[in-house]
Amino acid sequence: xxxxxxxxxxxxxxxxxxxxxxxxxxxxxxxxxxxxxxxxxxxxxxxxxxxxxxxxxxxxxxxxxxxxxxxxxxxxxxxxxxxxxxxxxxxxxxxxxxxxxxxxxxxxxxxxx
Amino acid sequence: xxxxxxxxxxxxxxxxxxxxxxxxxxxxxxxxxxxxxxxxxxxxxxxxxxxxxxxxxxxxxxxxxxxxxxxxxxxxxxxxxxxxxxxxxxxxxxxxxxxxxxxxxxxxxxxxxx
Numbered sequence: 446x447x448x449x450x451x452x453x454x455x456x457x458x459x460x461x462x463x464x465x466x467x468x469x470x471x472x473x474x475x476x477x478x479x480x481x482x483x484x485x486x487x488x489x490x491x492x493x494x495x496x497x498x499x500x501x502x503x504x505x506x507x508x509x510x511x512x513x514x515x516x517x518x519x520x521x522x523x524x525x526x527x528x529x530x531x532x533x534x535x536x537x538x539x540x541x542x543x544x545x546x547x548x549x550x551x552x553x554x555x556x557x558x
Numbered sequence: 559x560x561x562x563x564x565x566x567x568x569x570x571x572x573x574x575x576x577x578x579x580x581x582x583x584x585x586x587x588x589x590x591x592x593x594x595x596x597x598x599x600x601x602x603x604x605x606x607x608x609x610x611x612x613x614x615x616x617x618x619x620x621x622x623x624x625x626x627x628x629x630x631x632x633x634x635x636x637x638x639x640x641x642x643x644x645x646x647x648x649x650x651x652x653x654x655x656x657x658x659x660x661x662x663x664x665x666x667x668x669x670x671x672x
Contacts, residue, residue, distance in 0.1 A: 454598075477658035488562075488648055488663035489601075496658040535601070541657040544608075545591070545616070550600045 447472045447538045451549035459557045464508075464523040466552050468536035471517065478519040479537040479546065480510055489535060495519060506530070531556045561585055564649050564664035571639055572672050579634045579667045581649030588654035590632040591661065594618060595646045607632060608654065639671045 452467040470476055477496050481489040493504025500512040506529075510521045519536060536549040562583040571577055583590065588609045593601040593616075603616030607626040621643070622636050632651075636643055648666045652659040 479660075481663075486665075486668075488564075488665045489650075489661075490663070491660050494658070494660060533598075539657045543657045544589075544614075545603050545606060546661060548601045551598070553598070 447476065447540055447543070447547050449536050449538050449547055449549035451534075451536050451552050453552055454550060455553045455555070457555040457557060458526050460528055461525050464521070464526045464530065464554065466521040466534050466536075466554065468510075468519045468521065468549060469517050470519060470536075470538045472538060472540055474540050477539045477541075478510075478512060479539070480504065480508070480519075480521050481535045481537065482506075483533040483535065483551075485532075492521070492534075526554075526556050528556050528558065530554060562649060562651055562662050562664040564647075564667050566667060567665060568668045568670075570670045570672065573638075573640055575639050577636050577639055577669070579647055579649075579669070581632045581634070581664055582630050583632075583651040583662070583664075584630060585651060585662065586629065587651035587662075588629070589652045589659070590626065591650040591652075592616070592622075592624060592632070592634050593648040593650065594620065595648055595666075597646070601648065605634065639669075641671045644669060644671050 448471045479494045480492040495512045503509045537546040565580045592605040602618035604620040605624040649664040650661040652661045
């Protein structure tokens with residue numbers, strides 16, 4: 446079975462600082478990995494996904510994530526935080542043949558002015 | 559932008575009432591999903607469907623039921639609402655594939671049972 450662990454339920458950074466949200470996965474077969482963002486009172490929106498092509502994946506809003514098989518990680522980064530990045534971020538994993546996504550617990554990102 | 563809709567967005571209802579949460583999508587997706595999400599918590603899959611007349615239970619046991627009579631429509635019903643059903647319910651859809659498909663989410667329904 447697959448699983449995802451997001452390290453840090455709450456991350457706070459200053460505007461303009463680097464954003465780093467950590468995600469580690471567990472899977473016995475090659476995974477598909479996703480990052481979603483959820484703004485208050487809204488559904489989830491896909492930021493980016495890894496499907497075994499390039500290990501560095503670029504997404505929307507300046508976010509990117511790097512798949513590191515040796516570390517079983519898929520951390521999300523953004524070089525310079527913006528106030529509008531404040532939201533809940535979810536990492537999720539799936540595998541070929543699976544019929545569902547398994548989500549992590551979520552990380553709430555707060556941006557300080 | 560994903561074309562998946564949920565109504566109502568907010569619902570406050572008394573214990574024992576029957577409720578139906580509506581979800582519809584205009585993308586022609588075969589797969590649809592219902593998730594339950596408590597505030598600040600992860601999403602738990604409660605139901606999914608591969609297509610018309612297909613429904614499956616998810617990982618989290620739920621007293622709700624679903625139906626899939628039309629491709630675009632996947633309503634969720636609670637026959638007798640209880641305070642323990644208070645939560646946010648998110649609907650999603652995706653293409654039918656091998657596992658790497660993007661799920662598109664609706665805006666959610668926040669349910670409060672008094």
